[in-house]
Amino acid sequence: QKEVEQNSGPLSVPEGAIASLNCTYSDRGSQSFFWYRQYSGKSPELIMSIYSNGDKEDGRFTAQLNKASQYVSLLIRDSQPSDSATYLCAVNRGNQFYFGTGTSLTVIP
C-alpha cells in the first residue's frame, strides 16, 4: 500500500471555479499534513500545512483534514490560470515526509 495516494489527474477547471484536490494516507501515526505546489522543473513550494482535524483557510485555499478517514483535501476557490501546476500532498512520519505522486491542475482562462 502506498503511503500517500492522490489522483494524478489531470484536473481541469475553468477560471473562477473551485478546484478540489484529494489525498489519502496509510499511516495513522502521521502528525502533520502539507500541500505543496510544484511548477514544472521547479521545487515544491508550500501552500498549506494542517495538523488537526477540521478546516484551515488561507486566502483562496482551504485545507481539510479527517484523521479518522485518513483523508486530506485542498480546495482552491476562484481558481486562476497561475494556479495551474502539480499539487503535492505530503505527510510526515518521524523525520521524513512522504509525498504523493501529485495532481496536475489546469485552470482554463
Added chain:
Amino acid sequence: EPEVTQTPSHQVTQMGQEVILRCVPISNHLYFYWYRQILGQKVEFLVSFYNNEISEKSEIFDDQFSVERPDGSNFTLKIRSTKLEDSAMYFCASSVVSYETQYFGPGTRLLVL
C-alpha cells in the same frame, strides 16, 4: 525572506564519477533533508540529518550516498560512483522541527552520462 540555496543548479557527470551537491539550509533550522525526483515521478525521501548525524534514511540511500555538514552553514550530499539511474533532480530541504514545514531549495539537476 530566508531561503534554502543549492549549488550547482545543473551538474553533468560521467558514470562512475563522484559528485557533491551542496546546500545552505535556512540559518535557524535544525533539521536537514535530501530528496530526489526522477523526471515525471514523485518526490522521494533520501535522508534526514539532525545534530550532526543521520536521523533517518530510505532504502534509496545506500552505501554510494553520504551526507555531511562540513561547517556551520553547508550541508552536502555525495554520490561516490554515479550510475545512470542517479539522474534526477535533487532537492535539499530544512525545517525548524521534524514535523513542521520543510522548505525546499531550488534543486540540482544531475545528469549521469
